[in-house]
Amino acid sequence: MDVRLTYENGTIRVGAGGSDAGEPSLPPLPGVETDPRSGTPRAPAYRYAAIRRALAVAGVSVDDHVLDASDRAAADAGLPDALATDYELREYQREALDAWRDAGDRGVLELPTGAGKTVIAIRAMVELGVPTLVVVPTVDLLDQWQRELEAEFDVPIGRFGGGEQRREAITVSTYDSAYLKAESVGDAFEFVVFDEVHHLGGEGYRDVARLLAAPARLGLTATFERPDGAHETVAELIGERAYALSVDDLAGDHLAPYDIRRIEVELTPDERDRYDAKQGVFVEYVRDAGITFASGSDYQKLVRRSGNDPAAREALLAKSEAREIMMNARRKVDRLESILDRHRDDRVIVFTAHTDLVYRLSERFLLPAITAETGATERREILSRFREGTYGRVVAANVLDEGVDVPDANVAVVLSGSGSEREFTQRLGRVLRPKDDGGRAVLYEVVSAETAEERVASRRR
């Protein structure tokens, strides 16, 4: 018996081979179901590798055409000979890559920002020598990867995203463009790299991984686990976490040593009155309605309830106002003044959660500001002046957390932020590139005393 495998719009079609007519009697194959309309057995494309393994175990001979497009692309580009690198991996990078290869060329590497995840992926591309798709969350990262790959390899680099749709044997793509194109190019790559792979947990983005047939899959992130538990879906699509290092494993060695200093400020009497009143409305509603917050999704229940329960809506609005009061407290701004004084000669990034505060700080301390409203040109200008030293400090909302090439700094001030461990790790990562003078980095965390922010702050650590 002989089974024919083909790729079709994001699925693997399992059909009879040429040797005998009719449907073959198949061993149980992972993910394969019979399409009710056409009567054809097929599976989501990400099952391709598992199907191949199951058929091999059952001793079934296979007529495999799934990656024909990938093979043609490899031949056209002269792969694998065209891929080479002189770069020597550091010891932990080598260990990480070996762990991934031992896991069957599948899985996620969890390494802190600045640990050199890109070079590990490039080395993996050289070792596999097959057509590869690199998927990233932002256009900024798209540019960075394209530059790196063009510097390293002597082949044209394709690009999906930022207004360009050009496929090559080695191609970089945004998650959004990959989502739009996955069905039509799912058979053209044998290896796929997901940078900042935690994004793949999003409802829509996970389809990108489902529709690609690529058997080799590498996920890169600094923070694999997601509060909503969706990292389990990522593990199913990409593979389990194969290797992990924390910031502390590398600090002092390959990353700068650092201190975290927590500063508590009191609310002003007026802020305290308003905060207690608003927070009280929320807490009272939660208590009366008997809502518990046993799991993360319980908050969603409250939000849904607010759709037709005016009291729930009022409670949420009150909570939102209370949050704003504690996060933008007046004395945080006063405290920032003394921190900026103390670090006159250092390179400082100030992080906030709200854009209003960014502009207030920008006005009061004459700091260049970056928010979502800052255009691409102006943003590049500010970051480049920060890089060359014209600016010694910059203030930003959540913009600089991820996916942007931010110049080196040695002092971070978190005036406000969410309870997200990911956000905190990313912000810390902004000051951890090793310093020429071997100096320590410092992160200040400014928190309003006796507010919910104390809980928020401990959650993210």
Added chain:
DNA sequence: TTGACTCAACATCCTTTGCTACAA
């Protein structure tokens, strides 16, 4: 090519407590 705009998607959003209806 660019810039301004809209739209959709994603992420965070969290108190110190014990209800109510139904099935086994």
Added chain:
DNA sequence: TTGTAGGTTTCCATGTTGAGTCA
């Protein structure tokens, strides 16, 4: 009596991004 699941079928608000459209 005891133990367990409950329910919705999208979304109070703010911030951020990429893609697409149009001038």
